[in-house]
Amino acid sequence: MITRTQVQEAQRHAAALLDHVGIHLTDQERANIEIAEFGLGELARTGLELVVYVNTDRYCAKELVLFPRQTCPEHRHPPVGNDPGKMETFRCRWGKVWLYVEGDAAADVQAQVPAGSEPYYTVFHEIELLPGGQYTIPPNTLHWFQAGDEGAIVSEFSSTSRDEFDIFTDPRIKRIPEIAEGR
Amino acid sequence: MITRTQVQEAQRHAAALLDHVGIHLTDQERANIEIAEFGLGELARTGLELVVYVNTDRYCAKELVLFPRQTCPEHRHPPVGNDPGKMETFRCRWGKVWLYVEGDAAADVQAQVPAGSEPYYTVFHEIELLPGGQYTIPPNTLHWFQAGDEGAIVSEFSSTSRDEFDIFTDPRIKRIPEIAEGR
Numbered sequence: 001m002i003t004r005t006q007v008q009e010a011q012r013h014a015a016a017l018l019d020h021v022g023i024h025l026t027d028q029e030r031a032n033i034e035i036a037e038f039g040l041g042e043l044a045r046t047g048l049e050l051v052v053y054v055n056t057d058r059y060c061a062k063e064l065v066l067f068p069r070q071t072c073p074e075h076r077h078p079p080v081g082n083d084p085g086k087m088e089t090f091r092c093r094w095g096k097v098w099l100y101v102e103g104d105a106a107a108d109v110q111a112q113v114p115a116g117s118e119p120y121y122t123v124f125h126e127i128e129l130l131p132g133g134q135y136t137i138p139p140n141t142l143h144w145f146q147a148g149d150e151g152a153i154v155s156e157f158s159s160t161s162r163d164e165f166d167i168f169t170d171p172r173i174k175r176i177p178e179i180a181e182g183r
Numbered sequence: 184m185i186t187r188t189q190v191q192e193a194q195r196h197a198a199a200l201l202d203h204v205g206i207h208l209t210d211q212e213r214a215n216i217e218i219a220e221f222g223l224g225e226l227a228r229t230g231l232e233l234v235v236y237v238n239t240d241r242y243c244a245k246e247l248v249l250f251p252r253q254t255c256p257e258h259r260h261p262p263v264g265n266d267p268g269k270m271e272t273f274r275c276r277w278g279k280v281w282l283y284v285e286g287d288a289a290a291d292v293q294a295q296v297p298a299g300s301e302p303y304y305t306v307f308h309e310i311e312l313l314p315g316g317q318y319t320i321p322p323n324t325l326h327w328f329q330a331g332d333e334g335a336i337v338s339e340f341s342s343t344s345r346d347e348f349d350i351f352t353d354p355r356i357k358r359i360p361e362i363a364e365g366r
Contacts, residue, residue: 054319133209
């Protein structure tokens with residue numbers, strides 16, 4: 001649960017970061033920045049800010065904003081009908097992000113799993129992305145990511161996005177956030 | 184026909200423009216910037232500089248660089264097998280670009296059709312894109328575009344890119360450039 005005020009504050013923060021790195025948004029895009037808090041009530045720790053540029057039945061492009069050490073929790077994009085599942089390419093534009101996917105676990109994992117959520121982080125093959133770095137995640141592959149100490153901006157290029165079908169490891173997570181009435 | 188020296192000069196120019204607006208490339212990407220001169224031997228007027236970030240069988244993402252008043256000539260992306268043709272979304276990141284597609288012609292076309300190529304520009308429905316502006320071109324639709332006086336940087340999000348199937352209105356055009364031997 002997140003209040004309207006918290007959403008607006010996060011939108012302003014994300015818009016300021018995008019401005020700072022020279023990524024221009026329209027007024028409408030700025031007003032519609034999506035704040036994903038995943039239902040855990042700890043946006044600063046587990047959350048993600050998104051600008052969806054385009055999402056057609058063939059491809060999708062978004063800008064992802066992560067605040068310092070903010071984490072997008074572990075999930076996968078399963079097959080849906082004839083679609084083998086969303087395939088996505090992350091390209092770091094600013095800051096630093098650690099991406100974790102299935103595979104050999106890193107000896108020293110640089111991200112910090114959000115306290116209290118340890119059981120729901122199960123893949124630890126680490127990819128560090130700095131500006132200009134990119135990585136493509138195959139469909140139906142578990143992954144999660146966390147920004148470094150400054151935060152991060154990541155461009156996501158992908159097949160069609162159908163967020164409502166995402167499967168999160170943590171059963172407490174709701175992808176579509178509930179916003180509290182009033183303030 | 185273009186010389187190796189001209190290619191390298193255009194690559195340096197395009198890389199400098201991307202740097203200027205804060206778009207980071209890897210050394211390998213910088214060395215591989217694609218210079219499309221379309222076989223007309225007038226790169227400054229008719230040409231395009233491209234960084235292909237990713238091109239899978241599902242989606243593609245590129246950065247397009249246009250020098251001042253440089254024009255990407257009229258073409259369309261036809262159906263190929265089961266693919267209805269490439270669908271693409273242009274998002275202006277920096278500068279200004281005039282995009283022309285099929286539809287009602289503008290009363291005052293702002294771009295200048297490259298001299299000597301007038302017969303090969305046939306669509307004049309004008310869309311002006313400034314930073315943050317974007318437009319999605321349906322498959323198999325004739326289009327061309329030209330940068331304003333400062334040049335432009337445009338992100339292209341699309342379905343799979345198969346440049347070799349592009350159909351240009353100008354029969355003189357070769358999409359895959361020939362590079363002169365030696366210098």
